[in-house]
Amino acid sequence: MKNQDSIETVRDMVIGCMQCGTCSGSCINAFAMDLTPRHLWRLVLMGDKKAIFNSKTFALCSACYYCTLRCPQGLPLTEAMAALKRIATSENEAVYKSSAKFNQAFINNVRKNGRIQEMEFMTAYFWSSRNPVLPFQFAPMGTRLLFKRKVGFKKPPTAGSPPRLEALFRKVEELENR
Numbered sequence: 001m002k003n004q005d006s007i008e009t010v011r012d013m014v015i016g017c018m019q020c021g022t023c024s025g026s027c028i029n030a031f032a033m034d035l036t037p038r039h040l041w042r043l044v045l046m047g048d049k050k051a052i053f054n055s056k057t058f059a060l061c062s063a064c065y066y067c068t069l070r071c072p073q074g075l076p077l078t079e080a081m082a083a084l085k086r087i088a089t090s091e092n093e094a095v096y097k098s099s100a101k102f103n104q105a106f107i108n109n110v111r112k113n114g115r116i117q118e119m120e121f122m123t124a125y126f127w128s129s130r131n132p133v134l135p136f137q138f139a140p141m142g143t144r145l146l147f148k149r150k151v152g153f154k155k156p157p158t159a160g161s162p163p164r165l166e167a168l169f170r171k172v173e174e175l176e177n178r
């Protein structure tokens with residue numbers, strides 16, 4: 001976590017929010033979020049830490065910068081989402097921890113295979129969560145995806161992580177460790 005990260009510094013980042021909802025309307029991941037980005041910024045302005053870290057909204061931000069580009073107030077929204085992730089990591093917030101394990105299993109799988117291997121990825125995620133109930137929670141969605149042939153048990157061909165992808169991962173690690 002950067003030394004200056006706190007709910008107060010995130011509030012300073014979004015202090016100019018006028019609750020227009022453009023960020024929510026622009027967010028590519030809003031459909032999967034439990035709170036819209038606009039709602040999240042409202043909670044940040046109110047300093048409602050419990051509600052903020054009970055939400056998965058910031059964990060689902062994929063840093064596409066679309067909201068940042070479109071916010072009429074020019075607020076650094078993607079940076080604010082990243083700061084919330086860092087705070088949640090350093091404070092070991094339970095809801096985020098579960099999302100972070102999902103993200104880590106996803107990244108490890110892409111890094112290893114050069115693409116996502118769904119079954120291997122989900123097995124690694126279930127294993128890392130150490131929660132025996134978790135596979136059953138995902139079972140309905142998994143069954144739907146199997147029927148739609150979006151996932152399968154057969155391992156797709158892979159040539160391992162291409163050198164350019166590996167270079168990208170290393171650069172991100174370097175930037176994150178600064």
Ligand code: SF4
Pocket residue numbers: 014016017018019020021022023024037038041070071072073074075077
């Ligand atoms: S687009 Fe900007 S001003 Fe509008 S709700 Fe989102 S953060 Fe607030």
Ligand code: SF4
Pocket residue numbers: 023026027028029030037060061062063064065066067068077078081
């Ligand atoms: S940067 Fe994050 S919150 Fe903003 S539009 Fe992209 S995914 Fe949504």
